[in-house]
Structures are given as C-alpha cells and as structure tokens.
Amino acid sequence: xxxxxxxxxxxxxxxxxxxxxxxxxxxxxxxxxxxxxxxxxxxxxxxxxxxxxxxxxxxxxxxxxxxxxxxxxxxxxxxxxxxxxxxxxxxxxxxxxxxxxxxxxxxxxxxxxxxxxxxxxxxxxxxxxxxxxxxxxxxxxxxxxxxxxxxxxxxxxxxxxxxxxxxxxxxxxxxxxxxxxxxxxxxxxxxxxxxxxxxxxxxxxxxxxxxxxxxxxxxxxxxxxxxxx
Numbered sequence: 266x267x268x269x270x271x272x273x274x275x276x277x278x279x280x281x282x283x284x285x286x287x288x289x290x291x292x293x294x295x296x297x298x299x300x301x302x303x304x305x306x307x308x309x310x311x312x313x314x315x316x317x318x319x320x321x322x323x324x325x326x327x328x329x330x331x332x333x334x335x336x337x338x339x340x341x342x343x344x345x346x347x348x349x350x351x352x353x354x355x356x357x358x359x360x361x362x363x364x365x366x367x368x369x370x371x372x373x374x375x376x377x378x379x380x381x382x383x384x385x386x387x388x389x390x391x392x393x394x395x396x397x398x399x400x401x402x403x404x405x406x407x408x409x410x411x412x413x414x415x416x417x418x419x420x421x422x423x424x425x426x427x428x429x430x431x432x433x434x435x436x437x438x439x440x441x442x443x444x445x446x447x448x449x450x451x452x453x454x455x456x457x458x459x460x461x462x463x464x465x466x467x468x469x470x471x472x473x474x475x476x477x478x479x480x481x482x483x484x485x486x487x488x489x490x491x492x493x494x
Contacts, residue, residue, distance in 0.1 A: 311391045318391035323381035327373050333414045334369045336470075338362075340421035347428040380405070396488055403481040411478045415467045422463045 311318045345357040383398040384391060393399045 312386055312389050315386055318386055319381045319384050322384055322391070323377055326380070327377050330373045330377070330409065331370055333410060334373070335366070337414055337417045337421070338365055338369070340418050340425075344421045344424045344428065347425055349428065349431055396485075399481075399485060399488070403485055406481060407478055411471075411474050415470050418467055418470070419463065422466075426460070 311321050342357060342362070345353050348354050380393070380398075380402055383393050383395060383402070385394050387394045393402055
C-alpha cells in the first residue's frame with residue numbers, strides 16, 4: 266500500500282514537472298495557429314447565408330443570456346442557503362435547482378426566436394435592419410442584460426451579508442474579551458472582502474455589457490438622424 270502511494274506521488278510529480286510544461290507549450294502553439302488562421306482573408310458566412318446569420322446570433326445570445334441567468338441563480342442560492350428561515354432554506358434543494366436551470370434555459374431558447382428571425386442581411390451586414398424591431402431589441406437588451414442582472418446580483422448578495430451578520434449575532438461562544446475582539450475583527454474583514462468581491466463582480470459585468478448597450482443606442486440615434494435627413 267505504501268509503495269502504491271509513493272508511486273502515485275512520483276507519477277504526479279513527473280506529470281506536474283514535465284506534463285504541464287508540455288500542455289502549456291502545445292496550448293500556446295495551438296492559440297498562435299488559431300490566430301494565424303483567423304487573421305487570413307475569408308468569407309464571413311454570416312453575411313452570405315441568412316440561415317447562418319440568424320443561427321449564429323441565436324446560439325451566441327442564448328448562451329450569454331443563460332450564463333447571466335445562472336449567475337443570478339448562483340447568488341440566489343447563496344442567499345437561500347444562509348437564510349435563518351426554514352421556508353427560504355427549503356428552496357435550496359437539488360430538484361428546485363434542476364427545475365430553475367431547465368426552465369430558464371427553455372425560456373431563453375424560446376424567447377430569442379423572434380429576435381433571431383428579425384435579423385436580415387443588408388449591405389454586407391447581419392443585423393436587425395427594421396427600426397421598430399431594433400428599438401424593441403435595444404429596450405429588451407438594456408433591461409434583460411444591462412439592468413436586471415447587476416441589480417439582482419447586488420440584491421441577493423446584500424441579503425447574504427445580512428444573513429451572515431444575523432447568524433453571527435446569534436452565535437456567541439464563551440471566550441475571553443481578547444479572543445472575541447480578534448474574532449470580530451476577522452468577521453468584519455470577511456464582510457469587507459465579500460463586499461469587495463461583490464463590487465468587482467458587478468463592475469466586471471457592467472464593463473463587459475456596457476459597450477454593446479452604447480452601440481445599440483448609438484445605432485438607433487444614427488438611424489433616426491439618417492431617416493430625418
């Protein structure tokens with residue numbers, strides 16, 4: 266048994282020492298080859314085929330919306346599991362998680378059919394050309410991607426912090442004053458670290474979604490100006 270453990274430890278060391286460097290080398294080589302390939306002149310299929318134009322938007326946007334929803338659900342899961350209410354904690358169940366994941370996925374797969382169908386190819390661009398549809402899509406994107414997710418992330422994480430403070434106030438171990446003070450300082454530091462994590466989380470999300478929101482607003486304004494001219 267001892268020999269087997271030592272052999273496994275030796276194999277792990279060898280894989281870490283030589284295997285990881287090989288993975289990194291081939292991974293970087295693959296990335297360089299991929300960059301060189303996609304930098305070449307090629308035909309953009311999304312501007313040549315209406316089916317591919319609509320399909321690539323549908324798959325990409327559905328994936329992004331699902332990831333945003335799962336992020337919010339993860340924050341909600343943190344809140345429910347830390348709640349002192351038995352009723353709220355009962356929501357933190359395996360069946361409920363599977364139900365929410367499947368339901369949200371089906372919702373986005375069905376909801377995005379309309380916006381995919383609204384995309385057309387015009388002047389070598391695969392986009393929503395109809396002004397009314399573009400306005401509806403902009404409002405939808407600003408609400409579903411730019412407004413609700415960060416607000417819900419902040420909301421559930423704020424409730425999480427309150428739950429943690431409530432749990433700590435109920436648990437008062439018997440220790441001397443020095444130990445209690447040190448423990449309280451550590452808990453306050455954990456709260457500050459959690460708030461920093463939430464702030465960074467929200468800022469990264471806003472920064473990643475803001476450029477496209479600005480682009481949509483800019484496109485609507487320019488289309489209106491062109492129509493007036």
